Amino acid sequence: MFDPTLSELFSRQETPFYYYDMDLLNRTLAAAKTAAAARGFHIHYALKANFNQRVLAAIHGAGFGADCVSGNEVKKAIEIGFDPAKVVFAGVGKSDKEISYALDRDIFAFNVESVQELSVIDGLAAAAGKTARVALRINPNVDAHTHQYITTGLDENKFGIPQWELGDAIETLRQCSHVELIGIHFHIGSQITDLNVFKSLCVKVNELNGWFDERGYRLQVLNVGGGLGVDYHHPDTNNIPDFDAYFGIFADFLERRAGQEVHFELGRALVSQCSSLISRVLYVKNGIKKNFLILDAGMTELMRPALYQAYHQIERADAGFAGTDVSELHYDVVGPICESTDCFGKEVLLPVSKRGDLIAIRTVGAYGEVMASRYNLRDEVRYVYSDALA
Numbered sequence: 001m002f003d004p005t006l007s008e009l010f011s012r013q014e015t016p017f018y019y020y021d022m023d024l025l026n027r028t029l030a031a032a033k034t035a036a037a038a039r040g041f042h043i044h045y046a047l048k049a050n051f052n053q054r055v056l057a058a059i060h061g062a063g064f065g066a067d068c069v070s071g072n073e074v075k076k077a078i079e080i081g082f083d084p085a086k087v088v089f090a091g092v093g094k095s096d097k098e099i100s101y102a103l104d105r106d107i108f109a110f111n112v113e114s115v116q117e118l119s120v121i122d123g124l125a126a127a128a129g130k131t132a133r134v135a136l137r138i139n140p141n142v143d144a145h146t147h148q149y150i151t152t153g154l155d156e157n158k159f160g161i162p163q164w165e166l167g168d169a170i171e172t173l174r175q176c177s178h179v180e181l182i183g184i185h186f187h188i189g190s191q192i193t194d195l196n197v198f199k200s201l202c203v204k205v206n207e208l209n210g211w212f213d214e215r216g217y218r219l220q221v222l223n224v225g226g227g228l229g230v231d232y233h234h235p236d237t238n239n240i241p242d243f244d245a246y247f248g249i250f251a252d253f254l255e256r257r258a259g260q261e262v263h264f265e266l267g268r269a270l271v272s273q274c275s276s277l278i279s280r281v282l283y284v285k286n287g288i289k290k291n292f293l294i295l296d297a298g299m300t301e302l303m304r305p306a307l308y309q310a311y312h313q314i315e316r317a318d319a320g321f322a323g324t325d326v327s328e329l330h331y332d333v334v335g336p337i338c339e340s341t342d343c344f345g346k347e348v349l350l351p352v353s354k355r356g357d358l359i360a361i362r363t364v365g366a367y368g369e370v371m372a373s374r375y376n377l378r379d380e381v382r383y384v385y386s387d388a389l390a
């Protein structure tokens, strides 16, 4: 629940808008940084989770590197000020234009997702007179125990090089004169809350690290990706992920060779909790089977529920509710978009609500604002920072 002074400030804003709690963002970044630094780990922030200007500036300010999945993300990261020597570039479908651009900017490494991509990068690097540093993204077939739509490290997923093709990859690497292998990369999924999954990942990474060792490759980097989950059910009491427990697993279970660096690519865990989508009730429909709250925000502002059946806590954001005795009703909380999947939550218990009341949809900092669309020719998505709210 928001502090009542905030509700007062929200009430003067045009809705809907993303509210960014910059203080919570900075505290989250500091917690991650401290926990990683204690173990000598490096964090690259996954830009795709949120590329809002001030969010990126805060993350750059905290000293993290950048993990990009498109040429435009590489460009954005460099514009914000990220050092190209701390930029990595993943993605199953990098275009020639994107690869050439990243080569030109001398990024730290390409996370290569197929044997064919190795040859393409080699050709483009040769033409540009450069040597591309690459890490092989390996699909380890580790089950992330997360929603099927956001799992990426199983044999049936399109990401990475399957283990049975690693022999081919090595053969191809031997023929590539403009590619240098610096490491191996993994990213098995998102919103992973069962930390045992990361232990299984460590076991796989150790095995593959050894495999490369045996073939004479001394890898500089073990990049274990991101995926650490957040608590969508307790956005107030559990608002900073347990980075110590997370990094601790890798410190305990990863067998690093002397001098080997461990890299992480966190997205969701760093930015989810710092934002809420603030909206107003436009209409209330009380029916026989259902009560509907129709909001002025829809799937055009927040697509996660429609796209991945994602859960978000929904609450009233007006002043005066904490601790008071109010009558409540179950509502289906929906948006105004002409799609039946435009629904934020079903049977949500809320204080009896009316037109004009403020609603907060919590934990939307990751994969929220960045997925907004203009479908139905909706207005451009709006955002407000906590330190600019007046």
Ligand SMILES: *Cc1c(COP(=O)(O)O)cnc(C)c1O
Pocket (backbone or CB within 6 Å): 046, 048, 049, 067, 069, 090, 091, 187, 189, 190, 191, 225, 226, 227, 228, 265, 266, 267, 268, 269, 366
């Ligand atoms: C999306 C992505 C990440 C970040 O995932 P989170 O679950 O948000 O931490 C990291 N690495 C790669 C390659 C990605 O595609």
